[in-house]
Amino acid sequence: xxxxxxxxxxxxxxxxxxxxxGISFSVRQGECFGLLGPNGAGKSSTVKMIYCFLPVTSGIxxxxxxxxxxxxxxxxxxIGVVAQENNLDNExxxxxxxxVYASFFNLPKREARLKAxxxxxxxxxxxxxxxxxxxxxxxMKRRLTIARALIHSPEILILDEPTTGLDPQARHLxxxxxxxxKERGVTLLLTTHYMDEAVQLCDRLIIIDMGRILESGxxxxxxxxxxxxxxxxxxxxxxxxxxxxENGRAYIKExxxxxxxxxxxxxxxxxxxxxxxxxxxxxxxQTLRPATLxxxxxxxxxxxxxxxxxxx
Amino acid sequence: xxxxxxxxxxxxWRVFQRNFQVYRKTWKVSLxxxxxxxxxYLGALGFGLGAYVQQMEGLPYLNYLAPGLIASxxxxxxxxxxxxxxxxxxxxxxxxxxILATPASIEDVVMGDLIYGAFKSVLYGTVILLVxxxxxxxxxxxxxxxxxxxxxxxxxFGALSMIWTGLVPNIDSFNYFFSLIITPLxxxxxxxxxxxxxxxxxxxxxxxxxxxxxxxxxxxxxxGRAGVHLIGDLVWLLVATIVxxxxxxxxxxxxxIK
Numbered sequence: 274x275x276x277x278x279x280x281x282x283x284x285x286x287x288x289x290x291x292x293x294x295g296i297s298f299s300v301r302q303g304e305c306f307g308l309l310g311p312n313g314a315g316k317s318s319t320v321k322m323i324y325c326f327l328p329v330t331s332g333i334x335x336x337x338x339x340x341x342x343x344x345x346x347x348x349x350x351x352i353g354v355v356a357q358e359n360n361l362d363n364e365x366x367x368x369x370x371x372x373v374y375a376s377f378f379n380l381p382k383r384e385a386r387l388k389a390x391x392x393x394x395x396x397x398x399x400x401x402x403x404x405x406x407x408x409x410x411x412x413m414k415r416r417l418t419i420a421r422a423l424i425h426s427p428e429i430l431i432l433d434e435p436t437t438g439l440d441p442q443a444r445h446l447x448x449x450x451x452x453x454x455k456e457r458g459v460t461l462l463l464t465t466h467y468m469d470e471a472v473q474l475c476d477r478l479i480i481i482d483m484g485r486i487l488e489s490g491x492x493x494x495x496x497x498x499x500x501x502x503x504x505x506x507x508x509x510x511x512x513x514x515x516x517x518x519e520n521g522r523a524y525i526k527e528x529x530x531x532x533x534x535x536x537x538x539x540x541x542x543x544x545x546x547x548x549x550x551x552x553x554x555x556x557x558x559q560t561l562r563p564a565t566l567x568x569x570x571x572x573x574x575x576x577x578x579x580x581x582x583x584x585x
Numbered sequence: 586x587x588x589x590x591x592x593x594x595x596x597x598w599r600v601f602q603r604n605f606q607v608y609r610k611t612w613k614v615s616l617x618x619x620x621x622x623x624x625x626y627l628g629a630l631g632f633g634l635g636a637y638v639q640q641m642e643g644l645p646y647l648n649y650l651a652p653g654l655i656a657s658x659x660x661x662x663x664x665x666x667x668x669x670x671x672x673x674x675x676x677x678x679x680x681x682x683x684i685l686a687t688p689a690s691i692e693d694v695v696m697g698d699l700i701y702g703a704f705k706s707v708l709y710g711t712v713i714l715l716v717x718x719x720x721x722x723x724x725x726x727x728x729x730x731x732x733x734x735x736x737x738x739x740x741x742f743g744a745l746s747m748i749w750t751g752l753v754p755n756i757d758s759f760n761y762f763f764s765l766i767i768t769p770l771x772x773x774x775x776x777x778x779x780x781x782x783x784x785x786x787x788x789x790x791x792x793x794x795x796x797x798x799x800x801x802x803x804x805x806x807x808x809g810r811a812g813v814h815l816i817g818d819l820v821w822l823l824v825a826t827i828v829x830x831x832x833x834x835x836x837x838x839x840x841x842i843k
Contacts, residue, residue: 287843326685328842346594346688354686360679362603364610373606376599377687422686 275302277429277460278323283332285318292318294484295332300429305451305461307471307478309566315484316464317357320433323462324354337428350378353422357433359414361406367393367417368402371424378425385424392420396450412443419450423459430454432463436470448473468566480570487573492566499572500564501526505537505545508558521548529572533557536568591834593696596689600697601704603684604674619665619709623658624716627651630777642779644808648724651717652804653776659710659735660742660796664767667702667746667833668759674698676754681841691838699743699833706739707732710803717807725809734806737822738799744829745795751836770796775804798822 375385635646774796
């Protein structure tokens with residue numbers, strides 16, 4: 274498959290301070306590619322360079338074979354962008370938003386109208402087409418923003434945190450639509466700090482932290498590689514960590530301590546639980562659960578993905 | 586800092602159209618200041634104060650004042666648009682960001698906003714001109730040249746306002762722009778009285794005021810006193826506009842594209 278986005282040693286600095294510190298990756302045609310990381314990791318800066326909003330400080334960045342520094346207008350004709358903040362025209366109607374946006378791509382009026390109607394149907398917004406945007410719910414606004422980004426039938430759709438701030442139902446609706454877009458052959462590039470979103474949508478992803486790539490691969494592979502299938506999580510008095518590790522030593526590949534919780538990566542979960550039985554009366558709580566990307570992130574960085582210290 | 590040459594395209598027109606579309610939905614709300622206020626001035630000062638005031642430059646006070654208010658209300662309309670209006674689009678509504686995700690460049694966006702500001706100048710100035718004409722205060726068909734003059738002055742005031750927006754991008758700072766720049770222009774550019782009675786330095790300073798030249802042009806066109814003596818004012822406006830126009834484009838680009 275062909276690379277539709279290609280980044281090599283990509284750097285972004287603001288006033289000399291690097292927020293993207295030389296990252297390399299490529300996105301293939303037709304896949305859903307994720308940039309996963311906490312707030313302030315450099316995800317948004319990276320995608321803003323891809324959609325030609327921020328100039329590249331150094332490195333190579335090509336979209337659809339074109340250099341972002343030289344062919345911004347050409348690239349922007351062929352990509353759709355859903356930015357992090359709501360930037361719809363609140364005073365206009367739902368349909369008006371789509372038609373105004375279409376005019377920037379010089380779509381003929383008739384064609385724009387047909388495409389707008391098709392998109393409104395696809396995103397379940399038909400009955401709201403004459404409503405003003407300010408009357409819509411957050412989830413509907415987001416769907417409209419995605420519809421707007423598709424008005425010119427782009428080859429790549431770039432979404433910067435597409436479901437941040439949405440309630441669970443609205444998120445699932447957005448995910449569904451994104452998956453069916455992918456089935457129609459649209460390449461998706463999204464940033465997220467939600468693990469479940471990455472697992473639900475992404476074929477491949479990179480985990481970014483502090484401007485660098487920590488890991489890359491398919492979500493399942495990353496979990497398997499770093500954590501294993503399951504994980505035993507025990508909350509308890511930190512005084513017992515030593516005896517846990519001692520008793521379970523035969524079945525523990527690795528462990529990690531986070532506050533009052535110890536995470537054990539078992540070779541055999543049930544056997545480990547058996548082995549820990551002698552000390553289990555001092556646990557507050559234990560769960561044997563499937564490992565998640567969150568655990569991968571925790572292991573790679575030693576901290577959680579959404580924690581207060583990582584706020585930009 | 587890069588000084589690359591401005592990257593302009595016909596999408597400037599689309600930016601203007603976008604703003605115009607929004608205006609069509611919201612004009613009733615924004616009509617008040619730009620439309621009623623000059624009429625209140627005209628009523629209070631023109632009719633009220635005018636009854637006690639002697640002729641100015643051979644004109645009854647109401648006739649003297651009316652063309653000046655055409656020029657000043659056009660200035661205010663543009664100044665509001667290219668400070669508060671542009672800033673809200675840039676910083677709060679993220680409209681610039683949305684448009685920049687289309688093939689439009691930041692230069693297209695800023696120029697589109699400036700042309701929209703100039704449109705406001707023409708629109709509100711012309712509406713006041715029509716009111717003034719309805720009151721029988723327009724003496725000559727030369728007044729038909731007022732809207733083109735307002736288009737040039739609109740670009741100029743748009744550029745000045747957008748320069749401020751680019752330099753001090755803060756919604757509270759616009760109070761200073763109006764108190765320290767726009768209001769003095771309004772008061773000391775010959776809208777209300779001829780500057781001949783003022784100290785010499787005020788008369789000389791007036792030459793620097795863009796509004797002074799717009800008022801000269803507007804008043805003489807409305808009064809049918811068109812002639813070669815107006816060429817100086819027109820050239821002044823054209824040169825100032827051409828010289829200043831690149832500055833807001835550069836300043837706002839620096840602000841938005843980091």
